[in-house]
Amino acid sequence: MYDVFQTQRLIDLWLQEDIGAGDLTAQLMLDADTNGTFYMRARETIVIAGIHVAKQVFQRYDSSLNVDITVKDGQTVHAGDQLLTVTGNSRSIVTAERTALNILQRLCAVATETRHYCDAIAGTKARLIDTRKTTPGLRMLEKHAVTCGGGLNHRLGLDNGVMIKDNHIAICGSLTKAVLRAKKGLPVLTKLEVECDHLDQVREALSAGVDVIMLDNMSLSDMRTAVQWIDGQTKVEASGGITLETIRDIAMTGVDYISTSKITQAARPVDIGLDE
Known part of the structure; x- marks a missing residue:
């Protein structure tokens, strides 16, 4: 199991790296009070790893976001399968989206490759x-x-x-x-x-x-x-x-x-x- 507190520090670094002073596109394109529901899905067969880290990314950026996880680490999923749902301020969701996807894609890649070798x-x-x-x-x-x-x-x-x-x-x-x-x-x-x-x-x-x-x-x-x-x-x-x-x-x-x-x-x- 990974260290939750160390992960929190890493998430801060990842968000700062990607967002900087702010998401200019989201601020220009979306009203501040716009809300929405977004669905994270697999687009191929993979082994899940780090799904809770992805959730932490969204909620670290905006604690008001509701993130519902629908899979478990170690689970094999297929194209189209839903991994999580995130609901709340649309600006916040699209701003944190890439950071959450980047780390989840990387960890799932390692888990999937490991499964092939096993x-x-x-x-x-x-x-x-x-x-x-x-x-x-x-x-x-x-x-x-x-x-x-x-x-x-x-x-x-x-x-x-x-x-x-x-x-x-x-x-x-x-x-x-x-x-x-x-x-x-x-x-x-x-x-x-x-x-x-x-x-x-x-x-x-x-x-x-x-x-x-x-x-x-x-x-x-x-x-x-x-x-x-x-x-x-x-x-x-x-x-x-x-x-x-x-x-x-x-x-x-x-x-x-x-x-x-x-x-x-x-x-x-x-x-x-x-x-x-």
Whole structure:
């Protein structure tokens, strides 16, 4: 679940960015006392994420607006399905419209792309997880969208766990030395993950005693070998170069998790509209 208070601060920034000193078109074209009812609808099949954020946008700009939500986050809707109704001052509605649509379209895009990837590995033991490759300022909301699409969150930030990568290993001199150094100050309930580029590192990481071993850009053959070696002693994550076309073959190697930035960085924009 996302932080409502942080979201409120973001909404203020979004509205200020789009509106500036005021919506000149709405002020010129609409009388100040004009009221109306507008309907937000999907224009294609999508997975909903952030519908309450869209509601917050309208009511942050004008608290007198009445917004009735008719769908839930995580729900699949189709072209023509109604998502929400907003009633009240027409100037306010058309002024806040683009900001509400922008964030909802972005979050639904992430949720929809995530669902495609989750569907591709259905029936396997693997679970899809996200990465920290998110839109600056939108990580909390995009990671919420991932869960709406059926995925799991990896680290929310650098303070959520220890992940030892190639640069850390190079600085420390070896993978084993890096793990030993991390363990000295590791909080007792914090997980430690190591990125492995080749099979020799997998053996070393297993001997060092880590919580998760990431198989980074490995071939399917090497992944299968690594999973056999590890044999359930720790969790295994596959990462690097994951696509919708390759993810099922990767899942079939027996890994526990598959992480990809595609669900946040390459999510195709979805089409949602607001009409009176």
